[in-house]
Amino acid sequence: MSEYIKIQNLCREYRPSKKVLVAALRNLAFSVKKGEMISLVGSSGSGKSTFLNILGGLDWNYSGDIYIEGKNIRNYDQNYYRRFIVGTIFQQFHLIPSLTVEENILLPTRFQKNISKQKLNERLEYILNKTGLSDRRKHYPNELSGGQAQRVAIARAIIDSPKIILADEPTGNLDSKTGNMIINLLRSLNMQEGMTTIIVTHDSKIASQTDRTVTLVDGKNV
Amino acid sequence: MFRYAVQIIFRRKLRTFLTSLGIMIAVMLMTFILFGMSDLKNAVTSEFSSRFSPQDLYVSGRDMFMFGGMNTAPSKQDDVKEEIILNTQLREELEKIDGVISTNPIFTVSNVEVFLEGDDVPYPMNFVGSADLPGTHHIYNGFFGSDDKLDNGEIFVSNFVVSFFETSKKEIIGKKILVKSSNSSTFLSVASKSMIDKQYEFTVAGVVESGNDAFFVNTKEAMNMLVDLGGFTDENEYLEKVGYDQILLITEEGKTSDIEKYIVDELKLSVISTETLLGFLDTLTSGLTIALVIFGSISALVASIGIINTMVMSIYEQTKEIGIIKAMGASNSQVLIIFLIQSGIIGFIGGALGLGITFLGMKLADPFIVSILSKQGFTSIDKFFNFQLLNAIYITLGSILIGIIAGLYPARKASKIDPIEALRQN
Structure with missing residues (x-):
């Protein structure tokens, strides 16, 4: 399928006050192939985060359409969508400090029923190996380096084998060496798991490591 | 989750x-x-x-609050409600009610001071009750003494009384109890001046197992004391003018509540039953x-x-x-x-x-x-x-x-x- 993700005329407007109307996205339209790893670049206020919130299933107040495998995402149950269709990685990692590495990774699975414990354990072991966190599984987030914390966030994003990985400035809080390691990890997961990956970044070096770059300017792709 | x-x-x-x-x-x-x-x-x-038989009814001419011949202090209600003298005729009437097995008079000799032989301190409660043990009362869990029949000149005390006088059940048996008329004028009306300086002597013949204050003499002795203290000529005059304090009715099983209703509604007397007390x-x-x-x-x-x-x-x-x-x-x-x-x-x-x-x-x-x-x-x-x-x-x-x-x-x-x-x- 050539158009795995298809974004059509995506608009998002905010009204910070009665008289002010901010158009964060204006007829955004592009598509992503299955298994592709693309980067989304743009200056501050270009609409990158707004787009990521919409595609990540956190913001549903948009106009236009987003299709994944030909299905409009509005037709999904919102929680199912956030759980199984997309996995999101944040710049600030957003780990829960009172949970161990293992518990943080398994967090999304706490909210689903009828999950096989054996399969889940197998998946956890696989992911811990992949992300190199096996020896850190009982550690708490404050005992981890930035790179390790981001690997935990990646592991958590892929535990449910989502179809799409969204990474919002995943290297923004990391030094360049660690940032490269993270991008390499995302790349290898993209290759092995076949997950379509969208990385939002400021860093042109990182953007250059992806298959394609989509540039946003004032809420539109250019 | x-x-x-x-x-x-x-x-x-x-x-x-x-x-x-x-x-x-x-x-x-x-x-x-x-x-x-x-x-x-x-x-x-x-x-x-365990103490009171459900077939017992305590009948009185005025409102009652407690068992064993003890009445409460007069209340406002007493002034409103006319007191009925529980005299011999009324007793006969009670005896005739269908289901009544026996009627047992109960007297309380009030305003007296009770002393133990050789002890100057009077017992704090100033009354003596009457009861013809056994059978009339069920409030005792046990009895200590040679026999539980109150003969003339005999008195039973409760083990509460025994501990007050700091003695033992064994030691108190055979000792004398002095019942003296109270000389406190506050309690005496002009008509009761005959009460002054009267004294009666009893021998302790038994101790009843009860946590309450209790002195018991038999009905006849109580009657004699009341006639003497009140300056009445004889028993008949006392009963006609004052009447029994209470009459304990022993009733047949199943008829108790009907009898109680009849006494309250028709004879306008007060009744306390186990049921009302439990209520x-x-x-x-x-x-x-x-x-x-x-x-x-x-x-x-x-x-x-x-x-x-x-x-x-x-x-x-x-x-x-x-x-x-x-x-x-x-x-x-x-x-x-x-x-x-x-x-x-x-x-x-x-x-x-x-x-x-x-x-x-x-x-x-x-x-x-x-x-x-x-x-x-x-x-x-x-x-x-x-x-x-x-x-x-x-x-x-x-x-x-x-x-x-x-x-x-x-x-x-x-x-x-x-x-x-x-x-x-x-």
């Missing part, structure tokens, strides 16, 4: 514990009501049932229970406010976390449930602590309460508090429910948090 909620709630152990203290106090009160009050009622009921006790314990339930409810309300406060604070602390779990796929209802589980756990901790402490307190206090009660004459009680599993389950469920209800508002608030806004928080 449950495990996650538990982990959150135990992150702030001290706060969770302090919040649950409110529920704990409410539960302690409720537990005391459910266990203690029902036990108190059962204890008193069983004690009365009175029931009202008393119900009143106490209601008062305690109100206190319990107020503390439950205060505890609920505490839980609401804690949970609202917890939302502010957990806003970002709520955003994270929502981004990870938790639905609004799952966030709601997580918060309800937390408030339910606070309720449960409070409930369990309250139950545990009350249970422990009961275990420790029980022997003391039993010993106090048995000193008061409740000798058939060997255990006061009874732990009832079903009530414990109700209390635990109730405290969880209070927690959940208190958590509803904060939980709803938490479930509506916008994940985007929440994730922006630092």
Whole structure:
């Protein structure tokens, strides 16, 4: 399928006050192939985060359409969508400090029923190996380096084998060496798991490591 | 999800514990009501049932409050209600009622001072009762003496009296009891001047097992004293002018309530039966229970406010976390449930602590309460508090429910948090 993700005329407007109307996205339209790893670049206020919130299933107040495998995402149950269709990685990692590495990774699975414990354990072991966190599984987030914390966030994003990985400035809080390691990890997961990956970044070096770059300017792709 | 909620709630152990203290106090009160009050009622009921036969009716010409020939101080009602003299004719009338086996007069010789031979201190209560033991009374759990028939010149005392005079049951038998007329003019009307300087002597012939003040002489002796003290010419004049204090009716089984109704409605006399007394006790314990339930409810309300406060604070602390779990796929209802589980756990901790402490307190206090009660004459009680599993389950469920209800508002608030806004928080 050539158009795995298809974004059509995506608009998002905010009204910070009665008289002010901010158009964060204006007829955004592009598509992503299955298994592709693309980067989304743009200056501050270009609409990158707004787009990521919409595609990540956190913001549903948009106009236009987003299709994944030909299905409009509005037709999904919102929680199912956030759980199984997309996995999101944040710049600030957003780990829960009172949970161990293992518990943080398994967090999304706490909210689903009828999950096989054996399969889940197998998946956890696989992911811990992949992300190199096996020896850190009982550690708490404050005992981890930035790179390790981001690997935990990646592991958590892929535990449910989502179809799409969204990474919002995943290297923004990391030094360049660690940032490269993270991008390499995302790349290898993209290759092995076949997950379509969208990385939002400021860093042109990182953007250059992806298959394609989509540039946003004032809420539109250019 | 449950495990996650538990982990959150135990992150702030001290706060969770302090919040649950409110529920704990409410539960302690409720537990005391459910266990203690029902036990108190059962204890008193069983004690009365063991002492008084349900077929006994105590009939009096005026309102009565207590058994054994003791009347309460005159009340306003006495002025309004005309006192009926319980004379020989009335006694005959009572005897004729269908189902009445026997009528037994009871006298109280009041305004007298009672001394033990060789002891200058009078007994604090100034009356002597009359009873023709055995059979007329059932209020004794035991008897010490050669025979329990009161002959002329004999007096029975209660073991409460024995301990007052600091002697023993064995030693008091055979000793003299002096009943002297009270010379205090406050008690004497002009017509009763004949009471002055009278003295009667009795020999202690037995000790009845009772926690109450009690001196008993036989009816004839009591009658003689009353005639003499009052300056009456004979028994007939006394009975015609003053009458019996009370008449104890022994009735046939199954006819007691009909007889009671007849005496009250037709003869306009006052009657106290075991049933009415138990009814009175029931009202008393119900009143106490209601008062305690109100206190319990107020503390439950205060505890609920505490839980609401804690949970609202917890939302502010957990806003970002709520955003994270929502981004990870938790639905609004799952966030709601997580918060309800937390408030339910606070309720449960409070409930369990309250139950545990009350249970422990009961275990420790029980022997003391039993010993106090048995000193008061409740000798058939060997255990006061009874732990009832079903009530414990109700209390635990109730405290969880209070927690959940208190958590509803904060939980709803938490479930509506916008994940985007929440994730922006630092």
